[in-house]
Amino acid sequence: MTDFTRRSIIKALAGTGGLLTLTGCDSLSRTPWFTDILSSGETLSDVAQHAITPRKGMAREFAREDISPQFRQNGSTNPQTSEYRKLAANNFKDYVLKVGGRVKNPMNLDMAAIRALPSRTQITRHDCVEGWSAIGEWTGARLNALLKQVQPLPGARYLVFHCADEYGSSQSRYYESIDMEDAEHPQTLLAYDLNGEALPIGNGAPLRLRVERQLGYKMAKYIMSIEVVDSFDNIGGGNGGFWEDRGYAWYAGI
Amino acid sequence: MPRLKGHHRTFYKHRLPMRLAHWVSAVCLFILLLSGLQIFNAHPYLYWGSASDFNAPWLAIDARNTEQSGIEGQVRLYGHSLETTGVLGLSGGEGGNADQRAFPSWLTIPGGRWLSMGRSWHFFFAWLLVINASVFLIWAAFSGHLRQLVPTRADWLGFGESVKDHLRFKHPTGEAATRYNVLQKLAYLFVIFGLGSLIVTTGLCMSPRMDTVMSDFLTFYGGRQSARSIHFLAASGLVLFVVVHLFEVIVTGPLNNLRSMITGHYRYRTDTNHKEKHDD
Structure with missing residues (x-):
């Protein structure tokens, strides 16, 4: 040959x-x-991430000068549901966050009540699953403080966040869920301020989740209610979140 | 024991754990590269620092609108733009139907735009590669294989000569071809310990959860976006290694090399004058 x-x-x-x-x-x-x-x-x-890193391990916090000049607005940036349009038109004065499900003490909180909860301000890096990062200063109610008030019942394992936006070609409701470990974490916030000003609509007004040790898609924007559950099998597509129902991992640590 | 076979001898060059590790790595690297390009396509821009300065990526592979010729694919490196329509930035289909995507569908796993599936492939084969590499390194350390990769004094003394030989595509023959040459040893060590550890640690630095315990690495690399850039560059380094590796495989006898990496047996011609006289 x-x-x-x-x-x-x-x-x-x-x-x-x-x-x-x-x-x-x-x-x-x-x-x-x-x-x-x-x-x-x-x-x-x-499993490896939970085994290697401590439960209470803190995400890095940055200095003021590290803040990104513009915090990218991604995913839904202006929900069109009539319920949300009405709230936005009135600058969220009529907004009420419902917290219920497997809790001893269900609550309805308006913005004043949410702002009265123990709060935290942190400058953290937000990592999108697409690959980019942005740094912003978030102020919000500590989720662990809210949990203390509503008192989850024994066996409660997850918090499900129901949102106002309908997203994607299916126009289905955005939702997300986290476990108790993340809900109790000191950096987990229901954020209402970004960079010292009221959270813009593009970034999730009036309330968005901050779970600093996970990727951006976990940090639900436009939160309307929080449901404490034992299992999310019967919610949405059963995978614990909008993107999870579309093939993304439920635990978005990497 | 080498077996006499005319004036050819066969030599058991690659042991089974080594051959297995080689082919598992080959499959893993292939899939990691192509699923990595799928993930890159989700945001085809690279930056330095912790966060993304969207106005100043050092590398961008995207599409632009031009007045003369409509939409064009382009690669922008530090502001210098190169038109790459058909391959990078814009590919597949015809004209207006072409897809705006950094790497073309024939270079990504899966072919279409499907980030979640690309991530599934990437993480599965990343674990497989890390487990494979760990088992291989433990075996290599205890079996003496790793010692074979460490350049000897004689290797270092012949370094200049070896560089010259490689540049002239002149390769060791006979008995010498059964051993790794000095450039080969250095290349393998650099790929395993240099690029290998770089790509694993920069990969982990992209994890917000792992970052809670990796702040020293993050500081060392200069932030998460730098880690993402270095991850991409290390992958490019591995591609370069594979290209040179395949080139060397081909110029030094592709079938013999391929057989030795499958069966372990390498064939070579004895090079003592004495032997040759007798055999001829």
């Missing part, structure tokens, strides 16, 4: 092999048993 034909055969084989591999990867991506195996990588990441 001459070198030339040998080379062209190798080349052709490599080319076909490459194409077949990529087509194979695409069809495997649509094969449930295979994607179940693939997602075990993300489960392993979740």
Whole structure:
């Protein structure tokens, strides 16, 4: 065999092999048993991150001069539901946050009551799953202080945040959930101020979640109610969040 | 024991754990690169520092509108722009139907825009690669394989000569081809310990949860966005390594090399004059 034909055969084989591999990867991506195996990588990441890092480990806090000149507005930036439009038109004066579910003491809180809760101000880095980061100064009610007042019942495991925005081509309601470990974390806030001013609508007014050790999609904007639950199997698509129902990991630590 | 076979000998060059680790790594690196490009496509801009200065990415692969020719794909490196329509920034389909995406669909896993699936592939094979590398390194440390990779005094003395030989595509033959040469040793050590540890730690630095215990690494790299940039550069370094590696595999006898990495047996021609006289 001459070198030339040998080379062209190798080349052709490599080319076909490459194409077949990529087509194979695409069809495997649509094969449930295979994607179940693939997602075990993300489960392993979740377990490893919880094993390696302390429960109360703090996200880094930055200095004033590190604040991004503009905090990017991503995902929904202006909810169109009539309920939300009415609230926004009146500058959220009629806004009431409902906290219920598996709690001893359900509560309805207006903005004044939320602002009266023990608060925290922190300058943190926000990491989007797309890859970018922005630094902002957040002020908000500490979620652990609110939990103390509503008193979750024994067995309660998650907090589900129901939002005002309908997102994506399906126009379905945004929602998210976190576990008690994150809910009790000192940096977990129901944020109402960004960089010293009332939270803009583009960033989630009147109230958005800050869970500083996870990615941006966990930090629900336009929160209308908080439901304490034992399981989120029967909420939305059953995966614990809008993006989780679309294939993203529930624990977004990486 | 080398087996006599005319004037050719076969030599058991690569042991089984080494061959397994090699092929598992090859598959993992292939999938990590292509799923990594899928993830890159979700935000095809790279920055230095902790946060993204959207006005000043050092690298951008996107599309721009031009008056003369409509939409064009482009790569912008430190403000210098290069038109790359058809491959980078804008690819697939025809003209107006082309997709605005940094890397083309034939270079990403999955092919279409699908970040969550790209992440699933990426993290699964990242774990597989890390487990594979750990097992390999433990085996290599205890079996003496790792010692083979450490350049000897004689290697260092022949360093200049080896560089010259590589540049002239002149490669060791006979018995010498059964051992790693000094540039080869350094390349493997650099890839495993240099690029390998760089890509793993910069990957972990992108995790907001891991960042709670990795502040020293973050400071060292200059922030999360720097870590993302270095992750991309380390991946590019691995691509460069694979290109040179494949080139060397081909110029030093592709089939013999391939066989030795599958069966372990490497064939070479004995190079003592004495032997040759007898065999001829």
